[in-house]
Amino acid sequence: MKMSSLNFNSITEFHDHFSLKVPENPLFSIIHTELEEDEYESCEAYAFDEPVEINCQFYGISLKNIISGELSYGRTKYDCTKGTMLFTAPNQTLIFKDLVFSSESYHIAFHKNYIQSLDIYEKIKTYNFFNYNVNEALHLSPKEEEIVKNIFKSIKAEYYNNHDEFSKEIIISQLETLLKYADRFYKRQFLNRTDNNKILITKFKDILNTYFEQNLFAEEGIPTLDWMATQLNVSHRYMSDTIKAETGKTAVDQINLFLVDEAKSLLLNPNFSISETAYKLGFEYPQYFTRVFKKKVGMSPKEYIKKYSSLN
Structure with missing residues (x-):
């Protein structure tokens, strides 16, 4: 079977393709797929029933419970389990094969131009989890997952709040906090692992x-x-x-x-x-x-x- 390929040059294109609401900001978006009233955390939501290759021209941070299937980043297969955080940088490719997610998930997308001229622009280059040099997704403990979810929720609340001169600064601050926690959790997970x-x-x-x-x-x-x-x-x-x-x-x-x-x-x-x-x-x-x-x-x-x- 020939693998289909999806290339997204903008966050708006990404939203359009997956029938999501137009982003509040063309350079930043946050998506929270919530559980339905009769669903529980491990309910299955099939994201892709055929192999697909996805390449985006923006950063992505996701928190998903992956139930089954195969995910590759570059030419390396990710080791995925429940409570999984995924990080992608612009121009990098993810390959999904028969991937099954649970119903609840969080996803942040932001363009390079959104963080340009800010300290986070240089700092993000130092986080190895945005690169191909890790072959495992970040697996969170229940306590860690709760911390991460709370940060996602705070960003979401600010994102959909009435925008003013403080909005972007607050979102960037929370994004920096999310990345610092991710760095801590990765170092815990990958301690003494080298390739x-x-x-x-x-x-x-x-x-x-x-x-x-x-x-x-x-x-x-x-x-x-x-x-x-x-x-x-x-x-x-x-x-x-x-x-x-x-x-x-x-x-x-x-x-x-x-x-x-x-x-x-x-x-x-x-x-x-x-x-x-x-x-x-x-x-x-x-x-x-x-x-x-x-x-x-x-x-x-x-x-x-x-x-x-x-x-x-």
Whole structure:
């Protein structure tokens, strides 16, 4: 059976596809699927009866009770049980096969632009549970699940409250609290568990982050795969094979996705033109940057600025 593929460029598209209410904010939404009057917590609600691949251009945080089925993140199968938290970052792929959820669930979706220029924007990069370097979902104890549900409920209450100048700040504060608890619970769950392949991918991304922070893309150009492999103390072939096996994307794709993610932020900064953004990211020719950006995002840098600058 051929697997269907769903790609969502916006939260609004996601809501439309699943027949959900139009989000209060196009860059942030929270969904709470509640139990019906005659249902109990373990009632089954079949989410997908055929295999499906989902890719979103925004962050997702879900709390679901998974009863049965198979969930893969990148090329790795998640170990899922009841009381499961799932975290996804933009451009990452989830594969659902015969997945059965219980009736009650929570889901938060937020676009990168919603948190841009805030401390959480940089902090979220340090949370490994948004990356492919974990192969288990976060399993919560009853006490932990209650803590998480209460935070979801607080965010939901603020989200549907009359919006004012404090609304976003309060939501961001609660989102930060949710992520800190998740980090605590993950460290409890994964204490002393390591996987060399996933550690390599984390280091690969850390090297790119450091390279960018030191302005080396602009000064030295885009790093070669040989240079990246040397930094990781592995062969070019081993690095490339590991990244491809774990994420389904080549090492070059991962570098380009990193560049595109950084470009999205720079393009919405009025201090950077498209050409300046290209040079800062190591592209010798702005035309080549435009071609890479359009291939990954589906629109040119100019179109991206026009579409999202007013929402930022």
